[in-house]
Amino acid sequence: MVALNNVSLEINDKEYLCIIGPSGCGKTTLIKCIAGIVDPDEGEIYVDNKLVNNLPIEDRNTGYVFQEIALFPHMNVYDNLCYGPFVKGYKISSVRSLIEEMLHMMELYERVKNYPDELSGGARQKVAVARALVSGSQLLLLDEPLGALDTKVRSLLRYELRRLVKDLGLTAIHVTHDQEEAMSIADRIAVMRSGRIIEVGTPLDLYLNPKNLFTAYFVGEANFLEGEVIGEGDDYTKIDVNGYVLYSARKVNFDSKRVVVAIRPEFIEMSKKTIHREALKGVIENKSFLGSSFRFEVSVENSFVVSVKTQFSTKALKFDVGERVSIFLPPKFLLLYPYPEEGLEKAISIE
Amino acid sequence: MRGMSESRSIGLVIKKLDEFSSNRLMKLFLYASSLIFFFALVLLPPLIGIIENISYINTIIYEQSLLSRANSAILQSFIMAFLVSILDLVAALPLAWFIARSKSKVAHLIDTLVDIPFLMPTAALGYSILLFWSDKYGLSSLLGVKSLIPPGFFLVLLLHFVFSYPVIVRVMVGELLNYREIYEVAARTLGARPWTAVRTVTLPLLKPGIITSFLLSLARSLSETGATVMVAGSWENGPVFLFNLIEMSEAEVPSILKNGMLVYVSSFLIASSIAVFFLISLLAPTIRLPIRRVFPSLEGKMSSLKAVKLRDSFSLLILFLIVIIPSIFIAFPMFESILGGALGSAFSPFGPWKDYWRGMLISYGVSLLATLLNMVFGLPMAVIIARRKLGRVSTILKAIINIPIIVPSIALGVSLRLFWGKYASIPDFWTLLSSHITITYTYFVASMAAAIESVPQELEDVASTLGARPFSVFCRIIFPLTRYSMFSGAILVFTRALAETGAAKAVAKSREFWTLPVLLVNWIKDENVPITQKALGAGIYMVSSFIFLLALRLFFMKRKE
Known part of the structure; x- marks a missing residue:
């Protein structure tokens, strides 16, 4: 079993990088290798242009925030925060101002005498981050730091985390399986699968122009249709999908004629009337309310089924199951990938 | 056909029981x-036995020399117990660490070897240690001295060190395997050297x-009691004093005085042991050892691979030189015999061996009966405690079921002898059985309740x-989910009952009812x-106990599969 395979990743100074990927893909192993908790069998790790492979954990100067939080249960908040400077032999008086600043920043001043089991999940996570920061590390490694928290607390804390990292001028590597979390706070995102880094890019790049089929599937939601290239123009590609002709504004830069067409549900336009010459006719098979939007499943006559997402509106309310609709797949949002050798299902499988 | 009707009738019985x-x-x-x-057979008889006879103490007030000997013996009991427990902790913790953390195959072997003194009957263990350290047969002849460590305080210290050592290793290995290593890793990511992380995080959490x-x-x-008596020489702690007192003839100590002294020492040992245990159990968890300083350079050196190897080697040296070799030394004279x-003479139906085989029969009979009764009546008690069937009373029961293992067994035996002795119609065998039930009750109930x-x-x-x-x-x-604990609890009860000497000595009114450990102590x-x-x-006793345990283990393992 190989946890990491041929991983090559460069992280810029003061960058907030998120690593996402399905469970067991090697995200945590990767940052544990950087921290020195796991020794890689081969390869080299550099921090600040310095090879750190042979440095023990304690000399790597990386602040690690564990998924399990791992606050020392026999120490109160203040002692947990002091632990890093204390074990390095610093006088606590020399770091007192830093600790107090951290307590203020994290709004933990009232809780200094509390023990971990007396704190809420959010407060515990704040202490864990503060403890890593007080230890003086310039590189912060966050292993699913918000995983165990409620949705509300999680969405509040993630912005605080980013603000803190940016304010203090740190470099952060944040592992998460929550793509929304990664999208909202990362400067760049690395997508991992089966021990490999599939793609690295800005959140918007990965959303709009994913280079890899798996990225298109894993980041956001996408419809995948199998088709065949039947023609190319200067600024378009013509594809046959189950007898229907679709146009993509992207050029095919690969040899295969057999392709996978991908489009995000929110980019598909849907109307009761024919809205475009290339629009397809279909019937709404299913409708679900997602809170701020609606998700429809539309069956295109005698062919394929696509998901369509629309923002909540009075217009969207009027679409009902069984209703005939017209859908348009805008060419500029139609992504093209060569048909994978292992088959589409396997290529996007997260197992 | 017969099989079918049998299984049908078993099915009917189960159905009826279910209803x-x-x-x-x-x-x-x-x-x-x-x-x-629990109350009528385990807890109250020893307590009532002592309380009813407390007035005997008046008879010894003027016996200053015997009284001061008794007081000194009680004090020695606690000095020895504290000293041994501290030494054992210091020596056993690094070995437990090695077993729990090492990935080498040697660690598995050590893990098995460490149990040897625990599995050996204490009488055989005591004799083996006596031979190794003290007798001219052992190390003394190799070094050309009369007795390297003569019977007395130091030999008792070595003996107690050996039989407590596996207990501490076993408990600490379990604790270390359950310990979440993430705290230690977290400490190291914050800059702590391995030694510092252990001292400031792991050890406080393993408290x-x-x-x-x-x-x-x-x-x-x-x-x-039994093994201690063998190696004590003229040194006395509470149990040895009681043993010696029981051995004394009417001419040496009049029975009224003897009873007074037995009651005095037993009641003192029972009360002080209970007090010490409850005090430690209540106070120790609240004590926080201050961690005021770290020594990055020194602790860095102590964390080095060289230092770790040195520590492991030292732990293994202690294990083999002080624990394993002296424990199994008895094999040499046994094979020589x-x-x-x-x-051939051992199987002769005459002479001393006749008593020996009778003792063995009594030992195995009493141990088996005590195990069965404790299982039958202990199981519902374990349910009462584990499922809090009686609310707060269950919590109290959970604490007080520990009393029989806290109290020195010979003191328990003395009080049981006083309690049952007043009923002339009670057969001696019952007193013997009752003492074994009392002493082993906790082992089964506590392990089942936990399971x-x-x-x-x-x-x-x-x-x-x-x-x-x-x-x-x-x-x-x-x-199905607890049967392994049930079987191991039963084996623990049986082993403990088979090895019991102190209580068996105290309750046996005549040689007819001497169990094997009592007889061996007298022989030695x-x-x-x-x-x-x-x-x-001692060898036959040890081998028979090993075979019996192995057979039980194989039987239960087969059942487990």
């Missing part, structure tokens, strides 16, 4: 009988385990909502008994 188990009165009867068994192993070691040291043809507690209550609730009656729930849910103390006979006697 009965839903009956409120049936449940009440089950729990009440288990409570009555409950350390306290438990310290208390277990303390209890064993305070209670052990066998090769010299002494084995049942670890089974989520929800599983029982789910089974009940699916229509299972209490008996079915027990048979199909609780038993008797200078007229030849060494070949002593070694062979």
Whole structure:
């Protein structure tokens, strides 16, 4: 079993990088290798242009925030925060101002005498981050730091985390399986699968122009249709999908004629009337309310089924199951990938 | 056909029992009988035995020399127990660390070897240690001295160190395996050297385990009698004093004075042991050791690979030189006896061996009966404690079931002898059996209660909502999930009962009721008994106990599969 395979990743100074990927893909192993908790069998790790492979954990100067939080249960908040400077032999008086600043920043001043089991999940996570920061590390490694928290607390804390990292001028590597979390706070995102880094890019790049089929599937939601290239123009590609002709504004830069067409549900336009010459006719098979939007499943006559997402509106309310609709797949949002050798299902499988 | 009808009738019995188990009165009867068994047979007889006879103490007030000897013996009991427990902790912790953390195959081997002194009957262990350190047969002849460590304080220290050592290693290995290493890793990511991380994080978090192993070691040291008597020489602690007192003739000490002294020392040992244990259990968890300083450079050196290897080597040296080799040394004279043809005489139905085989029969009979009774009546008690059937009373019961293992067993034996002795119609065998039941009761109930507690209550609730009656729930849910603990608890009871010397000595009114350990202690103390006979006697006892345990283990393992 190989946890990491041929991983090559460069992280810029003061960058907030998120690593996402399905469970067991090697995200945590990767940052544990950087921290020195796991020794890689081969390869080299550099921090600040310095090879750190042979440095023990304690000399790597990386602040690690564990998924399990791992606050020392026999120490109160203040002692947990002091632990890093204390074990390095610093006088606590020399770091007192830093600790107090951290307590203020994290709004933990009232809780200094509390023990971990007396704190809420959010407060515990704040202490864990503060403890890593007080230890003086310039590189912060966050292993699913918000995983165990409620949705509300999680969405509040993630912005605080980013603000803190940016304010203090740190470099952060944040592992998460929550793509929304990664999208909202990362400067760049690395997508991992089966021990490999599939793609690295800005959140918007990965959303709009994913280079890899798996990225298109894993980041956001996408419809995948199998088709065949039947023609190319200067600024378009013509594809046959189950007898229907679709146009993509992207050029095919690969040899295969057999392709996978991908489009995000929110980019598909849907109307009761024919809205475009290339629009397809279909019937709404299913409708679900997602809170701020609606998700429809539309069956295109005698062919394929696509998901369509629309923002909540009075217009969207009027679409009902069984209703005939017209859908348009805008060419500029139609992504093209060569048909994978292992088959589409396997290529996007997260197992 | 016969098989089919048998299984049908078993099925009918189970069905009937299942129906009965839903009956409120049936449940009440089950729990009440288990409570009555505990109070009427385990807890109250020794307490009443002492309280009823407390007035005997008046008879010894003017016996200053005997009294000061008794007081000094009681004090020595605690000095020895504390000293041994501290030394054992210091020596056993690094070995437990090595076993729990090392990935080498050697660690597995060590893990098995460390149990040897625990599995050996203490009488055989005591004699082996006496031979190795003290007798001219052992190390002394190799070094050309008369007796390297003569019987007395230091030899008792070595003996107690050896039999408590596996207990501490076993508890601490379990604690270390359950410990979440993530705290240690977190400490290291914050800059702590491995040694600093262990000192400031791991050890404070392992405090409950350390306290438990310290208390277990303390209890064993305070209670052990038979082997201690063998190696004590003229040194006396509480149990040795009581043993010697029982041995004294009417001419040496008049029986009224003897009873007074027995009551005085036993009551003092019982009360002080209970007080010490409850004090430690209550106070120790609240103590926070201040961690004021770190020494990055020194602790860095102590964390180096070289230092770790040195520590491991030292731990292994202690294990082999002080624990394993002295424990198994008895094998040499035993094989010598066998090769010299002494084995034939051991099976002779005359002479000293006749007593020996009778002792063995009594030992195995009493141990088996005590195990069975404790299992039958202890199981409902374990349920009462684990499932808090009696609310707060269950919590109190959980604490007080520990009393029999806290109290020195010979003191328990003395009080049981006083209690049952007043009933002339009670046969001596019953007193012997009752003492073994009392001493071993906790082992089964505590291990079963812990095992049942670890089974989520929800599983029982789910089974009940699916229509299972209490008996079915027990048979199909609780038993399969806890049977290993049940069997290991039963083996623990049996081993402990088989090795018991102090209480057996205290309650046996005549040689007819001497168990094997009592007989062996008397043989070993008797200078007229030849060494070949002593070694062979202890050896046969040890081998028979190993074979019996192995057979039980194989039987249970097969059942487990």
